[in-house]
Amino acid sequence: MILIVDDNPTNRFILAKMLQSRGYAVTEVTSGSRAIECIRDNAPAIxxxxxxxxxxxxxxxxxxxxxxxxxxxxxxxxxxGDDTSQRRAECEAAGFDGFIPKPVRMQSLFDIIDRNLQGGGLEVW
Incomplete structure (x- = not known):
């Protein structure tokens, strides 16, 4: 299962449709606090x-x-959508495993997910 965390319903919809087109199971939440609750109950792969x-x-x-x-x-x-070197550095320092700028390119999304699910890790910066 892949968990999508975004307060914008359009962004969640687009990501979910992309992922579902490849057969991935998707769960959507609207906030960081809801993500934590969801992960406690059912840990996603990504x-x-x-x-x-x-x-x-x-x-x-x-x-x-x-x-x-x-x-x-x-x-x-x-x-x-905040694709700046400062934001990337902040995310990397916070322990994120990868970074995808919006608008999301379908191939970039699948490359990162496929690499992780095959055990290769993300580390895409």
Whole structure:
């Protein structure tokens, strides 16, 4: 299962349709705090995390997920329209496993997911 975390319903819809077109099971939540609840109940293989969300940001959520789950934490990929070197550095420092700028290119998304699911890790910066 792939967890999509984004406060924007259009962004969630687009990502979900892309992933479902390749047969991936998808769960969608609207906030970082909901992502943490979801991961506690049913850990996904990968989390696609928006960064700029009201309340708990994607960076804050990723840090909490990593603190709670340690080495059992799922791979977390930043998905954001804020494609700056500063934002990338912040995400990398927070322990994100990859970074996808919006608008999301379908091939980039699948490359990152396929690499992770095959055990190759993400590390896409």
């Amino acid at each position: 989390v696609l995390m928006d960064i700029n969300m009201p309340g708990m940001t994607g960076v804050e959520a990723a840090l909490e997920i990593t603190d709670l789950m340690g080495s059992d934490a799922p791979a977390i990929v930043a998905v954001t």
